[in-house]
Amino acid sequence: MISVHDHTGLNALARRCRVDPFLVRRFRTAFHKKQFTAADALKELPSEALPLFSREVDFHPLTLATRQDSQADGATKLLFRTRTGELIESVILRIASGRTSLCVSTQAGCAAACAFCATGTLGLSRNLGAAEILDQVTQANLLLQPEGRQVRNLVFMGMGEPFHNEAELFRALDLLAAPEGLHLDPRRMLVSTVGIPDAMVRAAKRFPRLRLALSLHSARADVRERLIPVARRHSLGALREALLQAAALQGELPMIEYLLLRDVNDTAADVLALGEFLRGMKAHINLIPYNAIHGPAPFGATDPARRAEFAAALREQGFTVTTRYSLGADIAAACGQLARVTAGQTPPPIPATA
Numbered sequence: 143m144i145s146v147h148d149h150t151g152l153n154a155l156a157r158r159c160r161v162d163p164f165l166v167r168r169f170r171t172a173f174h175k176k177q178f179t180a181a182d183a184l185k186e187l188p189s190e191a192l193p194l195f196s197r198e199v200d201f202h203p204l205t206l207a208t209r210q211d212s213q214a215d216g217a218t219k220l221l222f223r224t225r226t227g228e229l230i231e232s233v234i235l236r237i238a239s240g241r242t243s244l245c246v247s248t249q250a251g252c253a254a255a256c257a258f259c260a261t262g263t264l265g266l267s268r269n270l271g272a273a274e275i276l277d278q279v280t281q282a283n284l285l286l287q288p289e290g291r292q293v294r295n296l297v298f299m300g301m302g303e304p305f306h307n308e309a310e311l312f313r314a315l316d317l318l319a320a321p322e323g324l325h326l327d328p329r330r331m332l333v334s335t336v337g338i339p340d341a342m343v344r345a346a347k348r349f350p351r352l353r354l355a356l357s358l359h360s361a362r363a364d365v366r367e368r369l370i371p372v373a374r375r376h377s378l379g380a381l382r383e384a385l386l387q388a389a390a391l392q393g394e395l396p397m398i399e400y401l402l403l404r405d406v407n408d409t410a411a412d413v414l415a416l417g418e419f420l421r422g423m424k425a426h427i428n429l430i431p432y433n434a435i436h437g438p439a440p441f442g443a444t445d446p447a448r449r450a451e452f453a454a455a456l457r458e459q460g461f462t463v464t465t466r467y468s469l470g471a472d473i474a475a476a477c478g479q480l481a482r483v484t485a486g487q488t489p490p491p492i493p494a495t496a
């Protein structure tokens with residue numbers, strides 16, 4: 143079958159049944175930009191082309207298994223089943239400003255095994271294909287259509303380390319930006335990585351407008367390696383070099399994400415190490431309060447007073463510091479909480495942190 147996102151394949155199909163290219167463009171616009179269902183988009187084609195397009199075009203490689211709407215904020219967690227049976231999650235984020243973002247997954251599970259992350263407890267099932275990455279956006283748009291909303295911003299912060307699936311990630315980014323498809327501005331897409339230096343530089347080179355974020359979480363090698371096991375393979379020095387190269391290619395430094403964990407990476411020594419690591423860089427540090435994952439919480443959250451001190455100490459050194467308040471904590475959709483929940487099953491309660 144031909145993916146509805148494969149524009150070359152669709153053009154070849156159209157030539158086979160001699161469809162006017164104008165009508166193929168109308169079909170694409172209806173599906174990708176006007177949030178038409180597959181059945182309605184097909185009506186834009188001449189009737190003689192319908193059997194072939196219905197049979198040969200793959201509109202949805204994912205099946206929506208469940209949706210959970212937050213009672214506390216504007217988050218909706220979508221649980222999808224792949225054709226090979228894996229369950230993956232995406233999160234719609236209705237931001238108070240009116241923007242709509244989608245947090246997408248790039249892998250079913252994740253091999254990175256970060257100590258603070260629910261997905262990391264699952265191990266890796268497999269990489270997602272580009273069509274599966276894009277279908278998360280298409281299906282979110284279909285659900286948002288009755289609300290008059292459309293996904294405007296994409297964050298690659300769902301299940302998986304995006305750069306462990308680099309080829310399909312890059313294909314998906316190309317297709318997302320394609321004028322024939324969703325035509326999303328790469329400035330509205332942000333790829334967050336635990337730090338694969340070579341891949342960060344390749345991404346910055348190939349997508350100069352793409353936004354990158356490095357989940358640093360500590361500038362002390364021993365602490366970072368405890369939190370992010372893959373850090374053992376990529377030194378802080380290599381990461382610093384990758385940040386500088388990405389900044390030279392893109393004109394701005396990747397955002398630095400820093401998950402605050404009580405007494406683990408929020409001490410005065412951590413501020414010093416972070417300042418030293420980022421010395422000479424115009425860094426934007428995004429502090430992330432910890433969200434407890436299912437089961438016994440392995441870490442505690444930094445209390446707000448210490449978080450404020452931590453931020454102030456970094457600002458004094460000239461860095462821009464913001465705090466990310468995740469949506470969807472009540473439905474286990476906040477940062478670090480995505481873990482496969484079987485369709486129809488209520489997610490386990492989230493343990494409280496101090």
Ligand code: SF4
Pocket residue numbers: 252253254255256259260261262263300301302303336478
């Ligand atoms: S934080 Fe990201 S890279 Fe680390 S285990 Fe979770 S999904 Fe994987």
